[in-house]
Amino acid sequence: MPVDVLAIAAHPDDVELTCAGTLVRLKARGRRFGIVDLTRGELGTRGTDAIRHKEAERAAEILGAEFRETLDFGDGRVSGTRDQELQVIDLIRREKPRLVVTSYPEDRHPDHARAGRLVTDLTFYAGLRKIETGHPAHRPQQTIYFSTGYVHEPDFVVDVTSAMETRRAAILAFSSQFHSESSTEPQTVLSQKFFLDGIEARARHFGFLIGVEFGEGFRSKRPPKLDDVVAAFEGFEPGF
Numbered sequence: 001m002p003v004d005v006l007a008i009a010a011h012p013d014d015v016e017l018t019c020a021g022t023l024v025r026l027k028a029r030g031r032r033f034g035i036v037d038l039t040r041g042e043l044g045t046r047g048t049d050a051i052r053h054k055e056a057e058r059a060a061e062i063l064g065a066e067f068r069e070t071l072d073f074g075d076g077r078v079s080g081t082r083d084q085e086l087q088v089i090d091l092i093r094r095e096k097p098r099l100v101v102t103s104y105p106e107d108r109h110p111d112h113a114r115a116g117r118l119v120t121d122l123t124f125y126a127g128l129r130k131i132e133t134g135h136p137a138h139r140p141q142q143t144i145y146f147s148t149g150y151v152h153e154p155d156f157v158v159d160v161t162s163a164m165e166t167r168r169a170a171i172l173a174f175s176s177q178f179h180s181e182s183s184t185e186p187q188t189v190l191s192q193k194f195f196l197d198g199i200e201a202r203a204r205h206f207g208f209l210i211g212v213e214f215g216e217g218f219r220s221k222r223p224p225k226l227d228d229v230v231a232a233f234e235g236f237e238p239g240f
């Protein structure tokens with residue numbers, strides 16, 4: 001059974017920190033989604049790739065993903081071989097997503113930027129039938145982008161207020177990476193309390209833009225189609 005959405009990112013936990021609330025909201029509407037991590041996150045200062053793998057599996061379960069697949073494009077270089085590129089093309093064809101979500105191809109972390117460019121290209125190539133893999137050609141309707149390190153002006157924002165508890169739980173499933181009073185591992189930017197506070201503040205900022213408590217912002221090369229423009233601005237302060 002095809003998924004509606006495929007979220008593809010460089011590192012295990014990128015999806016949780018950026019677009020997990022949107023995935024949870026889609027699930028509540030009966031949409032199906034899968035997660036693909038292009039790397040095992042083996043360069044992370046804390047934890048090991050085995051620990052991160054377990055944490056990623058748990059997070060996917062919390063979010064309600066149909067599956068999570070981890071590829072090996074190399075943490076700290078994200079440059080797939082042709083075989084690995086074909087693996088992603090085949091995965092897109094196998095799962096037939098209508099929408100692909102990935103990181104915006106302009107970011108502080110080169111892995112995020114490369115993942116964004118690569119996924120954009122491979123999503124297009126998946127529709128070329130003369131590139132042969134195990135499954136017939138399939139091209140998703142659109143690729144949309146979340147911000148990771150740098151924050152971009154969003155083209156649209158999803159209200160994720162009702163999904164925030166689940167999103168927080170999925171983020172905290174990565175206990176080796178993020179703030180924990182009891183951890184004896186070296187401190188990193190990610191492991192300090194202010195990091196998760198900042199992630200939450202970003203969701204508040206995006207939410208504020210559309211007049212709700214929490215939101216997730218996305219960029220898209222084409223604007224989303226709206227049926228009801230009035231409803232799209234419902235709850236906004238007049239003139240604000």
Ligand SMILES: [Zn+2]
Binds near residue numbers: 011109
């Ligand atoms: Zn990352």
